[in-house]
Amino acid sequence: MAEKQRVGRPRRSSRRMLEEAAAELFLEQTYDGTTIDDISSRAGVSRNTFFNYFSSKSDVLWVDLDETISALSRILASSPAPDNALDAVESTLLKVAAEHPANRVPWAFTQIELMGTRTELLSSGMARVLAVTETLNWYLTSNVRADAGQDAATAAAALTAAAATAAVRWANDGVGRGPLDGYVQAAISPVCAGFRPRFD
Amino acid sequence: MAEKQRVGRPRRSSRRMLEEAAAELFLEQTYDGTTIDDISSRAGVSRNTFFNYFSSKSDVLWVDLDETISALSRILASSPAPDNALDAVESTLLKVAAEHPANRVPWAFTQIELMGTRTELLSSGMARVLAVTETLNWYLTSNVRADAGQDAATAAAALTAAAATAAVRWANDGVGRGPLDGYVQAAISPVCAGFRPRFD
DNA sequence: ACTTATTACCGGACCCCATACAGAAACGCA
DNA sequence: TGCGTTTCTGTATGGGGTCCGGTAATAAGT
Numbered sequence: 447m448a449e450k451q452r453v454g455r456p457r458r459s460s461r462r463m464l465e466e467a468a469a470e471l472f473l474e475q476t477y478d479g480t481t482i483d484d485i486s487s488r489a490g491v492s493r494n495t496f497f498n499y500f501s502s503k504s505d506v507l508w509v510d511l512d513e514t515i516s517a518l519s520r521i522l523a524s525s526p527a528p529d530n531a532l533d534a535v536e537s538t539l540l541k542v543a544a545e546h547p548a549n550r551v552p553w554a555f556t557q558i559e560l561m562g563t564r565t566e567l568l569s570s571g572m573a574r575v576l577a578v579t580e581t582l583n584w585y586l587t588s589n590v591r592a593d594a595g596q597d598a599a600t601a602a603a604a605l606t607a608a609a610a611t612a613a614v615r616w617a618n619d620g621v622g623r624g625p626l627d628g629y630v631q632a633a634i635s636p637v638c639a640g641f642r643p644r645f646d
Numbered sequence: 647m648a649e650k651q652r653v654g655r656p657r658r659s660s661r662r663m664l665e666e667a668a669a670e671l672f673l674e675q676t677y678d679g680t681t682i683d684d685i686s687s688r689a690g691v692s693r694n695t696f697f698n699y700f701s702s703k704s705d706v707l708w709v710d711l712d713e714t715i716s717a718l719s720r721i722l723a724s725s726p727a728p729d730n731a732l733d734a735v736e737s738t739l740l741k742v743a744a745e746h747p748a749n750r751v752p753w754a755f756t757q758i759e760l761m762g763t764r765t766e767l768l769s770s771g772m773a774r775v776l777a778v779t780e781t782l783n784w785y786l787t788s789n790v791r792a793d794a795g796q797d798a799a800t801a802a803a804a805l806t807a808a809a810a811t812a813a814v815r816w817a818n819d820g821v822g823r824g825p826l827d828g829y830v831q832a833a834i835s836p837v838c839a840g841f842r843p844r845f846d
Numbered sequence: 847a848c849t850t851a852t853t854a855c856c857g858g859a860c861c862c863c864a865t866a867c868a869g870a871a872a873c874g875c876a
Numbered sequence: 877t878g879c880g881t882t883t884c885t886g887t888a889t890g891g892g893g894t895c896c897g898g899t900a901a902t903a904a905g906t
Contacts, residue, residue, distance in 0.1 A: 494885065606807065636844060653903050703893090
């Protein structure tokens with residue numbers, strides 16, 4: 447993971463440098479008002495180097511969330527067959543939410559009001575929603591009776607939507623907010639209740 | 647609605663013309679392989695005229711769904727205060743789904759496999775998901791006890807996700823599929839069951 | 847009939863994201 | 877010293893989306 451690279455030209459830049467340069471500029475001139483040229487030149491690298499670390503401009507908006515999402519995937523992928531798949535998903539979501547750093551709010555949420563065209567923001571968010579949905583769907587379908595596949599896909603989508611709503615509310619509640627997992631708990635529990643009869 | 651325009655230069659083109667030109671080209675060279683120049687020149691109009699009818703290239707992918715979505719908004723906006731807001735939403739979703747033309751599958755679904763980069767497709771889909779969610783959320787929050795606002799937003803998101811999953815499955819089931827409202831019914835009923843206790 | 851308001855259409859320019867490619871720079875290693 | 881590997885840069889290209897000035901075609905007012 448944090449493996450020191452052993453051959454080739456050493457990196458002069460880093461993902462963090464670009465992220466921080468971008469963060470400063472987003473605060474100064476909003477996301478839309480900031481070009482990739484701005485970010486890379488403030489970070490002291492070429493424009494192309496930006497694309498060595500991020501595959502798109504909007505990826506910068508989601509760095510924090512992406513780490514939590516990949517944690518979710520890792521945990522689910524390496525967990526043994528559970529008694530009840532739905533309960534396992536619920537507790538895993540809560541665990542991951544609880545471990546999300548309290549002060550790391552994705553830029554996507556904090557900048558949502560300032561953005562001229564919101565379409566790019568929404569669009570990049572869709573990729574994250576889809577990623578979580580596919581993860582949950584994969585886990586549910588592979589740990590549930592074969593005839594419940596339909597319900598698994600639906601439950602995965604509904605759970606993701608509920609959790610995403612919770613995350614948005616959590617972000618909007620500002621510095622006085624409680625921990626994220628409380629929000630997620632309240633949001634997904636009725637969904638779990640609704641689908642539980644389907645997975646028995 | 648179908649109001650004949652009364653002033654100004656009459657239209658020489660139409661949304662339908664562009665939509666059909668685009669549909670042909672999508673079949674011939676896929677969505678990614680088709681530029682807006684291609685579409686507009688086949689339709690015999692200028693590139694700018696395309697943007698008079700569609701605000702983005704990806705809008706063409708969703709014409710059918712967008713009509714159904716706006717029908718949903720219209721019905722909910724003009725419906726009187728119901729006994730139970732959640733039941734009203736459920737039956738309205740089913741009604742709108744039942745009225746969706748059986749053979750009109752959005753291009754977004756039929757072309758999903760052929761697309762090189764799926765990000766644009768996902769992104770434009772997010773806008774539709776958000777539109778439905780906001781419509782449902784608005785209706786629920788304005789027809790429910792004031793202290794249930796949190797649950798209303800969550801329920802709106804979960805219902806939208808479930809309905810969207812149903813629509814995707816319906817589209818993928820091909821020509822032998824049954825009516826859309828059957829799919830939607832199966833998908834949203836557990837979600838409604840889960841949230842019903844919250845709205846009593 | 848002449849003017850005006852209004853709408854549709856066109857051409858061209860511009861900005862920016864994203865990708866591709868070739869080559870240079872900076873290291874380890876033989 | 878030369879070679880392989882990796883990072884970084886410059887340049888070019890394509891395409892989406894916006895903007896603006898100008899023109900064409902109609903209805904309405906005088």
